[in-house]
Each structure stands twice: as C-alpha cells, then as structure tokens.
Amino acid sequence: MANSTWLPGDGTSLYVHVPFCVVKCGYCDFNSYVVDDRSVHDRFLDALEAELVREWRFGTPVSVFVGGGTPTLLDPERFRRLFELLARHVPLGECREVTMEANPESVTAEKAAIARAHGVTRMSMGVQSFHPHHLRFLDRAHTAERAEEAFAVLRASGCENISVDMIFSVPGQTLAEWHADLERVLRLRPDHLSCYNLTFEPGTRLHRDLQQGRIEPNDEETDRAMFLATRERLAAAGFEAYEISNFAGRGGPSRHNDHYWLQGDYVGIGPGASSHRRGVRCTNLKTVESWAGAVLDGTPGAASAETLRPLQRAAEALWLGIRRRDGVDLDLVARRTAVSLSPFEPTIVRHEAAGLLVRRGTSIVLTPAGVLLADMVGGDLLSVGSERPGSERL
Numbered sequence: 125m126a127n128s129t130w131l132p133g134d135g136t137s138l139y140v141h142v143p144f145c146v147v148k149c150g151y152c153d154f155n156s157y158v159v160d161d162r163s164v165h166d167r168f169l170d171a172l173e174a175e176l177v178r179e180w181r182f183g184t185p186v187s188v189f190v191g192g193g194t195p196t197l198l199d200p201e202r203f204r205r206l207f208e209l210l211a212r213h214v215p216l217g218e219c220r221e222v223t224m225e226a227n228p229e230s231v232t233a234e235k236a237a238i239a240r241a242h243g244v245t246r247m248s249m250g251v252q253s254f255h256p257h258h259l260r261f262l263d264r265a266h267t268a269e270r271a272e273e274a275f276a277v278l279r280a281s282g283c284e285n286i287s288v289d290m291i292f293s294v295p296g297q298t299l300a301e302w303h304a305d306l307e308r309v310l311r312l313r314p315d316h317l318s319c320y321n322l323t324f325e326p327g328t329r330l331h332r333d334l335q336q337g338r339i340e341p342n343d344e345e346t347d348r349a350m351f352l353a354t355r356e357r358l359a360a361a362g363f364e365a366y367e368i369s370n371f372a373g374r375g376g377p378s379r380h381n382d383h384y385w386l387q388g389d390y391v392g393i394g395p396g397a398s399s400h401r402r403g404v405r406c407t408n409l410k411t412v413e414s415w416a417g418a419v420l421d422g423t424p425g426a427a428s429a430e431t432l433r434p435l436q437r438a439a440e441a442l443w444l445g446i447r448r449r450d451g452v453d454l455d456l457v458a459r460r461t462a463v464s465l466s467p468f469e470p471t472i473v474r475h476e477a478a479g480l481l482v483r484r485g486t487s488i489v490l491t492p493a494g495v496l497l498a499d500m501v502g503g504d505l506l507s508v509g510s511e512r513p514g515s516e517r518l
C-alpha cells in the first residue's frame with residue numbers, strides 16, 4: 125500500500141464500533157447503550173466476527189480504530205475475544221496505526237496488555253475535565269484521580285502514543301478552570317490531545333435541559349477565549365494544532381482521522397457504524413439486536429445506502445478538510461471526486477475577500493481570523509453541494 129503513488133486518503137480504513145457504556149453521558153449522541161446482560165456482549169461479538177468476514181476484503185487497512193461506546197467496558201475474557209477475532213481476519217500487526225478508545229473507569233493493566241499484544245499502537249482516552257462538579261455535570265463515571273491512574277496504566281503497558289480527549293465550555297465553567305484543566309492534562313505528558321468545544325446534540329440530556337431552560341450555555345466570548353487559550357497553551361507546550369480540535373504532540377496526527385477528513389474509503393462494522401466507499405455511504409442498523417439479528421441471519425447489517433453525488437462528495441471534502449491546518453487541496457479533491465470545483469469558486473472568493481481564507485498552492489487554508497469562524501466557512505462550502513442526494517433504504 126505504501127508505494128510511491130500512494131496519496132493521503134488512498135486505501136481503506138477499518139472502524140470497529142463497540143456500542144456499550146457504563147452510563148450514557150449527558151452530552152453524547154454516539155450510538156451506545158447501557159446493557160448489563162453479558163449475553164448481549166457475546167451476541168455482539170458473534171455478529172461482529174460474521175460482519176467482519178462478510179465486509180472486510182481489503183487486505184491491510186490504512187488504519188484501524190476500535191471505538192465506541194466503550195471498548196474497555198468488556199470484561200477481560202470478552203475483551204480478549206474482541207481482539208482475537210479482529211486479528212483472525214485483519215493483519216493488525218502490519219497496520220501503521222491501530223487505535224483503541226479507553227475509558228478511565230474500565231482501563232486495567234490486563235486489558236491494556238491484551239490490546240498491545242494484538243497490535244494496538246495508539247490509545248485514546250476520554251477524560252473531559254479534572255473538576256469534580258464538571259465531571260458530574262457531564263455524567264462521567266470516573267474521578268479526575270482515576271483518569272490519571274488509568275493514563276499511568278496505559279503508559280505502563282508500553283503504549284508510546286496516548287491521546288486524551290478534553291471538553292471545554294461546560295456551562296458555568298470559568299476560563300481559570302479550563303486553564304487548570306490544560307495544565308493538569310499536560311502534566312500527564314500525552315502524545316496527542318483532542319479539545320472539543322461542548323456541543324448540545326439533539327436527543328441528548330443536555331439538549332433537553334437547554335431547551336427546557338434548566339441550563340444556560342456559556343456566551344460566545346467565553347467559548348472563544350477558551351478556544352484561543354487552548355491553542356496558545358498547547359502551542360507553547362509543543363503541540364501542533366493540525367485540525368481545529370486536534371493537537372499533535374510526539375505521537376503525531378491521528379492517521380485514522382486524517383483519512384476521514386481527506387475523504388478516504390473506510391469500512392465500519394458494528395451497530396450504527398457507517399462505511400464509505402467510492403461515493404457510496406452505508407449506515408448499519410442502530411440497535412445491537414436489529415444489527416446482530418440481520419448479520420447472524422447472513423444478511424447485510426446496513427440499513428441504508430446513499431450514493432453521494434460527486435459535487436456533494438466534494439462539498440463534504442471541503443467542509444471537513446478546511447478544518448485542517450494545511451487546509452484542503454482542491455486539485456486532489458477534484459481528482460478524487462471527478463468533478464469540477466468551479467461551483468465553489470464564488471464562495472471561496474467571498475471568504476478570501478473577507479480575510480477568512482487564503483490560497484496556498486492548490487490548497488485553500490483558513491487564516492487566523494477564519495479559524496475562529498471555521499464552522500461558518502465550512503458550512504458555506506458544504507451548502508454548495510447540498511441538493512437532496514439519491515438515498516435508498518435497503
């Protein structure tokens with residue numbers, strides 16, 4: 125795969141979705157469920173292997189991401205089974221990046237060792253905050269101290285590439301509290317950081333609380349001050365802001381995310397997982413039971429398939445790509461989607477004139493002013509391709 129003609133976004137990545145969590149966090153709209161019945165975990169693993177056999181025929185993936193949900197929630201026996209079944213069908217040891225998401229409350233030395241022995245090269249752990257009242261507000265199932273211990277456990281397993289997720293602008297959070305969170309996470313010496321501005325996703329507890337007036341979001345000025353403080357502090361600590369919310373330290377950027385942002389092909393397995401191949405996006409049935417039932421009956425786990433029009437594909441590539449520090453290479457997008465990007469020119473020219481975008485070679489890149497308005501610029505580019513797609517229920 126890594127020959128001289130390889131371009132970023134070439135090849136196929138694999139995403140494995142483990143849909144179980146110990147609690148449902150108030151802000152999270154990912155497809156995850158609190159399920160105590162371990163027989164459901166077994167059925168999930170049975171179906172996962174069946175789907176992997178059915179869907180993965182691409183040799184060595186560009187990258188693998190075992191995410192969720194909470195992969196580390198599985199008990200040691202089932203956790204081992206997860207990695208054994210993946211290793212039976214995918215050459216994990218040959219992949220340049222195999223990431224696993226880990227949650228502080230369920231990380232153990234045994235699970236970290238199992239993951240490492242099966243080729244995991246990168247661990248990504250959600251910490252979100254070090255303040256007890258914010259952790260409670262977010263419904264996190266761990267303390268700040270437990271998060272620090274779990275980080276030490278991952279490090280002691282020999283993992284040299286550990287990323288930590290943090291969230292800022294929790295309602296009521298002060299700039300001083302966020303500064304303190306940044307200092308405390310830096311003391312762990314992570315190799316990569318993701319710092320997300322809290323969003324209120326429809327369907328979540330926080331969204332309902334917001335709509336019913338029980339909570340109030342921080343004002344825009346506070347959001348912006350925290351965003352800028354993050355960039356400044358992490359730059360001083362040697363982290364490169366290679367994407368709006370992502371900061372590469374010694375571990376470098378996440379190859380898996382970069383592959384998504386560059387519109388690379390990927391296969392997603394597990395309930396609710398999406399796949400994207402050559403402009404066709406499929407999304408799996410959401411609940412564990414409906415998905416496992418279909419897969420174990422020998423039928424596809426996908427509920428829908430959407431053929432993206434070339435212009436829509438290009439629009440998505442620009443929307444995601446513009447968030448990267450290096451911007452998005454228009455020639456590469458045009459080549460990959462086989463469409464002329466001229467419909468985007470008026471929008472690009474308008475944002476250039478407003479000082480939000482610049483051209484660098486064949487790429488467009490956000491200026492420092494544009495970085496603050498990335499959602500607006502990206503949204504404008506996305507809307508250029510937004511006629512209704514051809515969508516088909518399977």
Ligand SMILES: C[S@@+](CC[C@H](N)C(=O)[O-])C[C@H]1O[C@@H](n2cnc3c(N)ncnc32)[C@H](O)[C@@H]1O
Pocket residue numbers: 151152153154192193194225226227228249250251252289290291320321322323324325
């Ligand atoms: C899919 S979640 C899974 C991570 C893992 N289960 C955990 O909780 O640590 C990945 C990350 O997305 C971020 N995230 C999810 N929903 C968010 C939201 N509404 N606003 C901001 N960040 C969010 C969190 O930082 C979280 O760690």
Ligand code: SF4
Pocket residue numbers: 144145146147148149152153154156192193194227250
């Ligand atoms: S943030 Fe993580 S632990 Fe919380 S519900 Fe979402 S996936 Fe589960």
